[in-house]
Amino acid sequence: MPAAHDAKDTLLITVTGKDRPGVTSAVFATLAKAGVTVIDLEQIVVRRRLVLGVLVTAPRDTKKLRAAVEHTVVDLGMSVEIEKGSGDNRARREGRTHVTVIGAPLRAGAMAAIAGRIADAGGNIDRIERMARYPVTAIELHVSGAVPDQLRTLLAAEATASGIDIAVQPATILRHGVRLIVMDVDSTLIQGEVIEMLARRAGHGDEVAEVTERAMRGELDFAESLRARVALLEGLDAKVLDEVYGSIVVNPGARTLVRTLRRLGYRFAIVSGGFSQITDRLADDLGIHRARANTLEIVDGRLTGRVVGEVVDRAAKARALREFAADLGVPEAATIAIGDGANDLDMLAAAGLGIAYNARAVVRDAADTSLNVPYLDTIMYLLGITREEIEAADAEAGIVTPAPPV
16 A cells, blocks of 8 residues: 655645646646645636646645746746645535526626525535536535534525525435335326316316315315315216316426436436326336326216225325335435425425425425526536536437537
């Protein structure tokens, strides 16, 4: 085993300037001649401006190395700072979290407030990287030293005040493994509520919409309210189900989310308080592995105004998540649930990560995190996947992504 370097003698070399090919190669060629050991390294490019930071062991002749590095960097038309110090730049192991910030737009004042709250929680920002710049700005901060639950509470309040979305997740190995994503359907995977679409065709649209909204806020028992709403559909020709399915609009980013994460081996399920006559077809269309929903009773080609079997209510959604996870061999801690209504609360609580998506206040307050932008694929930023990676994968598959505005 190589000998550990002396933590008392290190040099931090920071090179900045206009990016160009060969900078990193030239710097390391110079360092190689001095026989130093690389301890840490990071390089970023922002608007064609390079920042290269290298932490190395200090040689016996520090002045000679300093002169050689300065000569190399000046020849490249860049600037360098060399600082002698001690320590290995080890990140603190405790309280390691990923903080994902999403804004449209993301203003400097919001970032200042976020950094302040992280400091208040005793956290240190070890690294920052951009996940996306269009159609939202998404930034990920690697934080250490803060208790995740405390940090989540502080940043949730800041997110509300600043009008942005913030997700706080412990930095665990689960983030890199295959996960199961379980989604609600109405107003989550798709725009609008299927039962309201059916009710409008039965002449009860406004009445059903009011009851649905109250049920989603948690003001009514879901199973009872569902039976009451379905009763108003009695006599509808079953062909309206085809009409409604043909009118469904999938939320922006939904197909990208499923398509991209399936490439990585993720599993998907939908669990809905809606109807299997719609959700089963939707699952087939999108490539979703499992689906569970209520089933409308149809006799002689017409809706009877009743559902068949157990109602998929709040508790049943959580049971479905656990059953799907067991069936697919995914640990419950590696599940992600996405929903918007009160009947999703148990499912969100059962999941390893519960996400409130454009949700009612009661759901936002209870979920691990919330997203209030109209793009389902932003969820991938919470998983450490960048917009560039998504678009590159699509390009390989022959899928053309519209260019973002300059």
